[in-house]
Amino acid sequence: MFRRTFLSLSVLPLISGTAIASTLKSVDLLIVGAGAAGLAAACRAAELGIKNVVIIEKEPLIGGSSIRCGGHWSVSETDYQRSLGIKDKDEWFFSDLMEAGQWKNDPQLVKVFIEKGREEYEFLNSLGVQPFSLWASGGSGVPRGHVFDPHKLVRTLLTFAIDHGVKVLTGVKAQRLLMDNSQSITGVEIKRLGGTEVIKTKCVLLASGGFGNNRKMLERYVSDLENVQVFSGNGNTGDGHQMAMALGAELIDTEYIKPSYGFIRNAADANDFSMIFYSGAVILNQNGERFVDESMSYKDIGPIALVQPNGRSYIIFDENIRLMQLQNRPPEKRLFGHITQDSKHIYFAEDLSEAARRAGLNPENTVRTIQNYNQSIKTGKEVSFKRLSLSGAFGTPVPIEKAPFYIMPATCGIMGTYCGIRVNAKTQVLIQGKHPVKNLLAAGEIMGGVHGANFTPGCGFGKALAFGRAAGETAAGVLAI
Secondary structure, eight states: OHHHHHHHHHTSOOEEGGGOOGGGSEEEEEEEOOSHHHHHHHHHHHHTTOOOEEEEESSSSOOGGGGTSOOEEEOSSOHHHHHTTOOOOHHHHHHHHHHHTTTOSOHHHHHHHHHHHHHHHHHHHHTTOOOSEEEOOTTOSSOOEEEOOHHHHHHHHHHHHHHTTOEEEESOEEEEEEEOTTSOEEEEEEEETTEEEEEEEEEEEEOOOOOTTOHHHHHTTOSOOTTEEEOOOTTOSSHHHHHHHTTTBOEEOGGGOOOEEEEETTOOSTTSBOOGGGGTOEEEETTSOBOSOTTSOHHHHHHHHHTSGGGOEEEEEEHHHHHHHHHHOGGGHHHHTSOOTTOSSOEEESSHHHHHHHHTSOHHHHHHHHHHHHHHHHHTOOOGGGOOSSBTTBSOOOOOOSSSEEEEEEEEEEOOOOOEEOBOTTOEEEETTTEEEEEEEEOGGGBOSSSTTSOOTTHHHHHHHHHHHHHHHHHHHHHHO
């Protein structure tokens, strides 16, 4: 699937890093990274009249983590929500994000995220990019997770950028920021086939993603990676973090890096992931016992699942929930659309006890656990582990009773680092945590301060798009001076 996407993007007029012309030695805005954040920033800057915008991408292909994600983007007060009868308010979204982050997130950044996220959403809508589903997830009081085709969205941004004069160079790695005595960025040292050189620039945006694929860096902040897979863009190796930190920038929120729960066992990529527990599935350990409130954020579920007996856990659901999930999350057809006895990632049977036996769970305990769960739902009694909703504060738990019954062994993975460089509300990088560099910006996964102690699903992709837009506007303001 990714290969087809990459090939379709490659037909656009990208420029190889080996063909940098002398006219590109000096640019107005240099963007490091061609994921959603970098592309959104380039589009906005070009839209505001900045003529000499260049994106450099060290990978041969563009898109970064954005084309690997599920396209889940949390936005409030949209026409799509209203068309489905969903009432939402920015204030509710703000409260949900701050509470999920345990008020460790920067409230000013959260406000920018909400405001610029909707502006970017409306911009993309105007270009014909529309959501095809709406989703409620852990940490959200109402459904606001708009599901997009991330490949179409990235292609649309790339096309708009190129059509408006933005140059995109692949195979070019930024490796050092140059700063003068007045604390202003003057250029970027790059490496490409043939050697190193300097691109002079009036403004730099770091949109280079996280550091999930830098094992050494990741191990500094995550204590137990033995049972955790990493699913991140190939270029997410912390280059931008290290360049900014070399100038005195501060890396924050590293204590909140957590694995996400919902990957199939031996997952091949980030698409082998499901949040079907937000449609009503429950999670059991190998003993056939529930151990968590399934409406919690999947990042809260992850650490709890990892300490279960033998580190094993299982997602259990019935036919009704399977069909509901396919309606809510069409991309998960690859996991749940056509299940047979040959399927490697899931077990099923007409009888729950038999399904448990096939999956390696204690059959008697599994049946008893599901019967008790169903009884609690039907009688209105408190469900164990205080599950009061499907996800966050939305939806009512549903019984698991219609055959066939499905059991999917599940595990955890790191999709993003969710921490990053400290910035202000204008996306300007802060040196020593307090001094903004007016022409050094950071947007997307590389920036910290947005999520706080926890990550709300739909806000990773959303952060790239919202703060990419914000950074484009800041850059236009800097260059107008």
